[in-house]
Amino acid sequence: MAAVDKTPDSVSSVLKVFGILQALGNEQELGVTELSQHVLMSKSTVYRFLQTMKTLGYVKQEGENDKYSLTMKLFELGAKALQNVDLIRIADVQMRELSKLTKETVHLGALEEDSIIYIHKIDSLYSLRMYSRIGRRNPLYSTAIGKVLLAWRDESEVRDILADVEFEQFTSKTLQSVDQLMPVLDQVRKQGYAEDNQEMEEGLLCVAVPVFDRFGQVTAGLSLSFPMMRYDEKQHADYVAMLHRSARAISEQLGYPDYPY
Structure with a gap:
């Protein structure tokens, strides 16, 4: 019988966000498909988080190639x-x-x-x-x-x-x-x-x-x-x-x- 994930939704969302940030930090740029493989999430979930992070200014989309990268906003916070x-x-x-x-x-x-x-x-x-x-x-x-x-x-x-x-x-x-x-x-x-x-x-x-x-x-x-x-x-x-x-x-x-x- 599979174990039930008892992680609260809010905590789970935070973990997913930081997983995406860490993946982008390790690579210069990544597309949705590559990111979903790195963080073991569905492409639709990754895309939804990326759009929110893009709106907040923490990630940017690189031209027309559908790849994402970190902005300097995290550096500013640090x-x-x-x-x-x-x-x-x-x-x-x-x-x-x-x-x-x-x-x-x-x-x-x-x-x-x-x-x-x-x-x-x-x-x-x-x-x-x-x-x-x-x-x-x-x-x-x-x-x-x-x-x-x-x-x-x-x-x-x-x-x-x-x-x-x-x-x-x-x-x-x-x-x-x-x-x-x-x-x-x-x-x-x-x-x-x-x-x-x-x-x-x-x-x-x-x-x-x-x-x-x-x-x-x-x-x-x-x-x-x-x-x-x-x-x-x-x-x-x-x-x-x-x-x-x-x-x-x-x-x-x-x-x-x-x-x-």
Whole structure:
């Protein structure tokens, strides 16, 4: 009696997609018939997956010969992953130094579609600390890092990024629209840092500065987070200076020597 395949359809589909990608990666180009033999699938199934992958931009059809090959999109994804690995490795040293100096939570965040995603974190040395985790997403408009990630972009790009975002009111201080956000971003760019002054969570203040890649583009935001009970307004300039010093060192190691602050 033949064994029953209990693999869920969704998992099976993922396995088939990666089987096709791997086969195309091993060969410069393949037709549907050749691919079906490589991956042990019917030609109709292979064709259906290829058309979806072609629509998404991961494969292309070579001229009129009915053969398929990989595009550079997978390479771009891999390059982004490698970039984050290098960024985290470089930033970790500076973030640990900031942690020693301030004892507060230090975050590194990057842009992911229409959100900020935390890619590295050093926890506060105090027992009362901010709850967050690596991989968690937060809105761009209500976080200091989010504002930093947007502030050096053209207004049209900012509006495109936030086009489908609903501005949730987390606290009474949360910005409520892109129109409210734009002048804040202008100020962030002029002063070189952003704040989340209890806009995401009551009793929590964050200060963030930009990190630049070798092309002079903001690739990440670096922040300090404070419970309001421990935040000292008289030390605000010192906090910003420490963040800039760390972000400058990270940016230089990423290949950008002209950190502007």
